[in-house]
Amino acid sequence: MENEVIHTEQLTKCFGSFTAVDHISFDVKHGEIFGFLGANGAGKTTAMRMLCGLSHPTSGKGNVAGFDIATQGEEIKKHIGYMSQKFSLYEDLKVWENLRLFGGIYGMTTKDIARKTDEMLEYLGFEAERNTFVSALPLGWKQKLAFSVSILHEPKVVFLDEPTGGVDPVTRRQFWELIYHAADRGITVFVTTHYMDEAEYCDRVSIMVDGRIEALDTPDSLKAKYHAETMNDVFQQLARKAVRQAD
Amino acid sequence: MKQFYSFIKKEFYQIFRDKRTLLILLVMPVILVILLGYAINTELNDVRIAVFDPSKDTETRHVIERFRASKYFSVIKELDTKSEINDVFKGGNMDMVIVFPENFSARLHKREANIQLIVDGTDPNQAYMLTGYAGGVLSSYQMELLERYDIPVQIQTETRMLYNPQAKSAYNFVPGVMGLILTLICAMMTSVSIVREKEMGTMEVLLASPMKPIQIILSKMAPYFVLSITTLVIILLLAVFVMGVPIRGSLFWLALSSVLFIIVALSLGLLISTLVDKQMSALLVSGIGLMMPVLVFSGLIFPIENIPWVLRWISDVIPARWYIAIVRKIMIEGVGVQFFIKELCIIVVMALVLITVAWKNFKVRLC
Structure with a gap:
């Protein structure tokens, strides 16, 4: 139990008569890269919003970073990072202003923000862009920056909602190197994606179909179990069972 | 507190970088006052x-x-x-x-x-x-x-223009422009700025952060509050020193009712932002839903007395109409609070109702 950063039991969310997330139970270990897969409308985003304290579960239990998701949402928010599907930095602010803003929002001291900003820009090789408006950066850079901002305050776990949508394969590869780097530092990564090659990069993968978790294991074990060559085949076999229409 | 401060700073940065909008907000009232004051002159000359x-x-x-x-x-x-x-x-x-x-x-x-x-x-x-x-x-x-x-007077054709003996048109529209500008800045700009965060996806990130929703809302409102006070002062200075419109009544009541009306307009902006998801719709809703009625019903263009009674009912729910009435009474007639206490109470009630509804709506939308 000590080693678990995320723990859920029979977690459920209903909107009226519609059950978006249907009794899901899983654990994510410290420093793990956990892939959260599912077709559009399978309930991924709803599940993730509950884990981030953005949405109250209808029933079931859940813990994130040691706090109850039903009652301690505010505590959870201090210990997680979040990068949304839509690009989420302020385009009309400069790179360093974005860093200062989010550092400030997460209660970091001015000194810490300055130190982390230098470290991060150096690691990304973005020193020259410190005073550039975010709107002037290419999409791939923005996404890398957004990820770095989401872990600026050294959260216990970072939630990434389809972080690599719309970027080229080379940039995606670089993005995943950032994710590995973060996981090495002990930040647990919870990531949703539609790219099956990315699923292969994860330590463990869960696949959601119609609000339930249909499979959960390492990519290799899943491929063995479903007699598939790639994660894409595994996903196709499972997702085809879906009754629900994508939204 | 540090969070709040960082976020307010960001809001000011964003507003001051958007030079075009800022210019419009600060220059438009000046142009409006001068235009209405000189071009649309209803005084008689020659x-x-x-x-x-x-x-x-x-x-x-x-x-x-x-x-x-x-x-x-x-x-x-x-x-x-x-x-x-x-x-x-x-x-x-x-x-x-x-x-x-x-x-x-x-x-x-x-x-x-x-x-x-x-x-x-x-x-x-x-x-x-x-x-x-x-x-x-x-x-x-x-x-x-x-x-x-010593001939007895037969026809008494006395047409005395009360409060405005020279029928100065500036007297009429300065309060109207004040109501219009405050509605524009507070309601329209606030709603657009909140909806922009939703549209850009940054709102979700903010909600997933330790920032409390009330902090987000307050720091959104703060810059527009400052901006609207600035504009108000500009309009009043212009009115008094350029157009020669007096402030006959108490400056305290004028300030108090202005602040109350600003609160009403800000809550209206918040309410609109909870109802729509796109900046364009926020603009349309506040433009058609607020600006048009303010222009038509506030007495800025047509005297309220000339509006048919059915429409007058509609004008009664426009907060700016009551604010403009108060400003007229304070500035032009120079009367005491007992003469506009009814209007003031209506504004207070509107503020309370709007804050409650907007806040409730905002919270519901989060879950």
Whole structure:
């Protein structure tokens, strides 16, 4: 139990008569890269919003970073990072202003923000862009920056909602190197994606179909179990069972 | 507190970087006040009049002299025949013709004196004002006669312009512009700025952060609060020092009711932002839902008294209408709080209702 950063039991969310997330139970270990897969409308985003304290579960239990998701949402928010599907930095602010803003929002001291900003820009090789408006950066850079901002305050776990949508394969590869780097530092990564090659990069993968978790294991074990060559085949076999229409 | 401060700083940065919008917000009120003050001038100046005077006695001469002496009128022609009256109007270079009867002086002593004022009715408002002014000139002459001959006054045509003896149009629209600008900045800009965060996806990130929703909302409102106060001061300075509109009543009540109205407008903006998801819809809703009614119903363009009663009911739910009424009473009439306590109470009630509804709606949308 000590080693678990995320723990859920029979977690459920209903909107009226519609059950978006249907009794899901899983654990994510410290420093793990956990892939959260599912077709559009399978309930991924709803599940993730509950884990981030953005949405109250209808029933079931859940813990994130040691706090109850039903009652301690505010505590959870201090210990997680979040990068949304839509690009989420302020385009009309400069790179360093974005860093200062989010550092400030997460209660970091001015000194810490300055130190982390230098470290991060150096690691990304973005020193020259410190005073550039975010709107002037290419999409791939923005996404890398957004990820770095989401872990600026050294959260216990970072939630990434389809972080690599719309970027080229080379940039995606670089993005995943950032994710590995973060996981090495002990930040647990919870990531949703539609790219099956990315699923292969994860330590463990869960696949959601119609609000339930249909499979959960390492990519290799899943491929063995479903007699598939790639994660894409595994996903196709499972997702085809879906009754629900994508939204 | 640090979070709050960081976020407010960001809001100010964003607003001051958007130079075009900022310019519009600060320059527009100035242009509006000057434009409405000078271009749309409803004051009378240099009214061109002609006189048809068949009696040509001392009394008619006195009346004509009266008109000549007035700074509003200039007598530019004396007509010899009645048929000329139509011609001067057709020529388009006459605003009014004064027609005296024959033997005016004799009729005057028999209490049968009458004077006909003929005006161009194509612009009824203008025509109405002309006769009003002319009536004023005539009645002051009558007063003079009274002293001289001790003749009892027959027709009392006193048209006194209450509070606005010179019918200065600036008096009328400065409060209107104040209501309009505050609605624009507080309601429209606030709603657009909150909805922008939703549209860009940054709102989700903010909600997943330790920032509390109330902090997000307050820091959104703070810059627009500052901006609207600034604009208000600009309008008032312009009004007092350039347009010569007085602030007759208490500055304290003017400030208090302005702050109350700003709160109403800010909550309206918040409410709109909870109802729509796109900046464009926020603009449309606040534009059509707020600006248009303010323009039409606030008494800025049409006097409220002239609006049909069904529409007047609608105008009653427009907060700006009550604010403008208060500002008029304070600035122009200079009356005490007891005369606008009803309007003030309505604004307070509106503020309470709007804050409650907007806040409830905002929270519901989060879950």
